[in-house]
Amino acid sequence: MSLTFHIKNSCLIFTLLFFTSVFSQSENESNQEIKHDLKKLGFGSIEYVQPITTGDNFFGLGMKGKSGFNVKAQFFLYEHFFIQGNWGVSYFSVKDKSVVGNYDKTTLSYQYISLGYEFLSSSKIRMGLSLSVFGESRFKNHSFTNTREAFQFDDGNVRSYEVYFDYMINSEFAIYVNYGYRNDKMKIQVPSEIQSLFNNASFHNISIGVKLYFGQSNVFPDILN
Amino acid sequence: MRFLFQLLIISFCFISCGPPQFEKNIRIIVKGIVVDENDNPIPNLNVSIYTERGSVFGANKEFLLGSGLSNSQGVFNVNSFFDQNRGFQVEVNGDELFSNYFYQLDTHKYVPEDLTFNLNSVKLNRLSTVNFNIDKTSMEDNNLGFSFRFKDTNCVEVFNEDEIDITQSKCLEFTYLNALLNKDSPEIVSKFETLLGSTVEFTYRLNDEEEITNTFIVDKINYEFNFSY
Numbered sequence: 171m172s173l174t175f176h177i178k179n180s181c182l183i184f185t186l187l188f189f190t191s192v193f194s195q196s197e198n199e200s201n202q203e204i205k206h207d208l209k210k211l212g213f214g215s216i217e218y219v220q221p222i223t224t225g226d227n228f229f230g231l232g233m234k235g236k237s238g239f240n241v242k243a244q245f246f247l248y249e250h251f252f253i254q255g256n257w258g259v260s261y262f263s264v265k266d267k268s269v270v271g272n273y274d275k276t277t278l279s280y281q282y283i284s285l286g287y288e289f290l291s292s293s294k295i296r297m298g299l300s301l302s303v304f305g306e307s308r309f310k311n312h313s314f315t316n317t318r319e320a321f322q323f324d325d326g327n328v329r330s331y332e333v334y335f336d337y338m339i340n341s342e343f344a345i346y347v348n349y350g351y352r353n354d355k356m357k358i359q360v361p362s363e364i365q366s367l368f369n370n371a372s373f374h375n376i377s378i379g380v381k382l383y384f385g386q387s388n389v390f391p392d393i394l395n
Numbered sequence: 396m397r398f399l400f401q402l403l404i405i406s407f408c409f410i411s412c413g414p415p416q417f418e419k420n421i422r423i424i425v426k427g428i429v430v431d432e433n434d435n436p437i438p439n440l441n442v443s444i445y446t447e448r449g450s451v452f453g454a455n456k457e458f459l460l461g462s463g464l465s466n467s468q469g470v471f472n473v474n475s476f477f478d479q480n481r482g483f484q485v486e487v488n489g490d491e492l493f494s495n496y497f498y499q500l501d502t503h504k505y506v507p508e509d510l511t512f513n514l515n516s517v518k519l520n521r522l523s524t525v526n527f528n529i530d531k532t533s534m535e536d537n538n539l540g541f542s543f544r545f546k547d548t549n550c551v552e553v554f555n556e557d558e559i560d561i562t563q564s565k566c567l568e569f570t571y572l573n574a575l576l577n578k579d580s581p582e583i584v585s586k587f588e589t590l591l592g593s594t595v596e597f598t599y600r601l602n603d604e605e606e607i608t609n610t611f612i613v614d615k616i617n618y619e620f621n622f623s624y
Binding site: 267268269270271272273311313315318319320321322323324325357358359360361362363364368 | 414415416417418419420421422423424444457458459460461462463473474475476509510511
């Protein structure tokens, strides 16, 4: 069984846990008051990303992740539900030109919006899950012929599944790790015999970064009252 | 006004002088099988896909879009970028053991169905090197004009859509090598490559005498040709 299969299963389990936690937590929350200083309007963050390509697709078979950077802005809409904007760039090198074509490296830039739920929030630790709902990615492929550079673009729609773990240094400042699974839907036209190879570009993103929380209430604190 | 004009010139330079960009969101396959003159498969030959092939004012402008090797059955199947260009060319390189094959197509005018360029069977001929030595043995101040007429080692097939254009294609045609020997340069040692098993014509004229033509068949990988006058 492929790694993608296990990741899809893991995502499903996470999603089930996520919804279980939503309902159980909302019940618990109705019985106990949330401490006022745990409520936040949102945060801004910056992170270093280590992409790791995976899967039986042109990205997993032909590319190797090098590094990347990500900037995020997150707003808590209501209680633990949040919306997140992501902007980033990642760098990849080609490990097998016979799979991808004659180029040497790829610069991937992307932006997407995610919706998520923070299922654990304490004074020291916060954890949350998110799924991308809309986003675009652009793969700039660099090729060199006798040191002369040329390039080519591929476009895709972002599909991202993420989980984060924050360690709060104080009530505003946190360091965190983030795991993301990206399985972008590509818009590449290819001969039918290699269509399945170029349908998706998948990779894991393991990130470490810093967050600055702000505000002390949600965007819509009284929406259900 | 002058500032606007300068801005326009600078913008034009940035746009036109930047690195070229190939067709976005497209990959093609170039496939086929490469065989020798006896229909035996040839493994490990390089298949390369180029754009902007050909020289402009002597400068080499070509870009490599994709490349791969033929396998043990002679089959090649190369994934590549694509570019709409008059100088789109696929080269099957015989690696100095076999002749070279070039498939040329104006991809501005035609893109094959399903983005697949199927070259089918590409036949390459084994090559021979003809080492020739022409020296002077007579004491007189003679002039010798000579030429070799032999088969070229390149086969260029130009296509219009999926039909070959005979008028523009040049496949293993005859080519010439000629020189004039005199008292300043009375001897020559050189070589050329041609197809193994092909016939070479050697034509010479000593001073103002009649032209004489001899022929020989190149039947060895390294063929030695000696001539004295």
